[in-house]
Amino acid sequence: MQRQPDVALSMSAAAPAAARAPGASVASVREKTGGEPPARRVFADFHIHTRFSRDSILSEEKFIRIALERGLTHVAITNHNNVEGAMAVRDKVVELGLTDRLTVILGEEVSTADGEVVGLFLTRTIPRGLSADATADAIHAQGGLVSIPHPFDPFRASHIREEPLIKLAEAGKIDAVEVFNSRVVLQRHNQQAAEFAARYHIPGIACSDTHSSFEIAMSFNALAPFDSAETLRENLPDNDWHGSRSTVFIHLTTRWAVWSNLIRKWLGRETATAPALGPEPPKQVEKEPVARPTPAELPNPQDAESGSDRG
Numbered sequence: 001m002q003r004q005p006d007v008a009l010s011m012s013a014a015a016p017a018a019a020r021a022p023g024a025s026v027a028s029v030r031e032k033t034g035g036e037p038p039a040r041r042v043f044a045d046f047h048i049h050t051r052f053s054r055d056s057i058l059s060e061e062k063f064i065r066i067a068l069e070r071g072l073t074h075v076a077i078t079n080h081n082n083v084e085g086a087m088a089v090r091d092k093v094v095e096l097g098l099t100d101r102l103t104v105i106l107g108e109e110v111s112t113a114d115g116e117v118v119g120l121f122l123t124r125t126i127p128r129g130l131s132a133d134a135t136a137d138a139i140h141a142q143g144g145l146v147s148i149p150h151p152f153d154p155f156r157a158s159h160i161r162e163e164p165l166i167k168l169a170e171a172g173k174i175d176a177v178e179v180f181n182s183r184v185v186l187q188r189h190n191q192q193a194a195e196f197a198a199r200y201h202i203p204g205i206a207c208s209d210t211h212s213s214f215e216i217a218m219s220f221n222a223l224a225p226f227d228s229a230e231t232l233r234e235n236l237p238d239n240d241w242h243g244s245r246s247t248v249f250i251h252l253t254t255r256w257a258v259w260s261n262l263i264r265k266w267l268g269r270e271t272a273t274a275p276a277l278g279p280e281p282p283k284q285v286e287k288e289p290v291a292r293p294t295p296a297e298l299p300n301p302q303d304a305e306s307g308s309d310r311g
Contacts, residue, residue, distance in 0.1 A: 052085025
């Protein structure tokens, strides 16, 4: 299978839409090429934040609209330390009657005592503060998949430590590694992730790590259709990922989101301001008790913000 080069690809965020556009008929394809048309592919991003993370103000409705405009068909919503934000996007897709166009995977970016781990296909929130190993076990116990986000990005204190990362890989507990994360500042750190994944024979994925509307579909994965954790696991080895890096200035949007949420909270709005709803370095997590965010710490899924054009 053809692998992507170790440099950021030059492509627009609308690439999935172009790739998915209806082409010629089966008969015309046979006439021109002598073969069958290419197998159907879906276009997925497995790392996305919305207003349920304290470093994002992206509303559900705006995210859904732009994701569809840019051709995504499957999206994993992975807010910090809560799965409720993913449920809010899923429910909004149902409300808008778009379930035939956009599949929402319930996910979470968990702050473990060893650094961040992403869970996909979850049914409930994994509490923060467990070890990476215990977190991986909790994800698998729900029938989910374990993905490691931006494992070698030194500019994010929240990334997983190398020793527990290696232990997870040696134990066969990692289902995917982000070999390309659009928010990683220096490409060599994505390359390190790709080399790690290859060393341990772990499928690689590309993720936008979206926190704002500008970043939606910056990276995506083209692969065979899937409708469960098991079929995704089976299809990942043949994943054809595509990535482009965000500008370094995109990190300013997360700083703005944190302050915006704090100000709006002060004004009486229900926003994600709890520290547990943001990225946390392992040393900080170790000091805190293992806990899930309380309902009072989460935005209201029914709030008018869900249908706004914020983010």
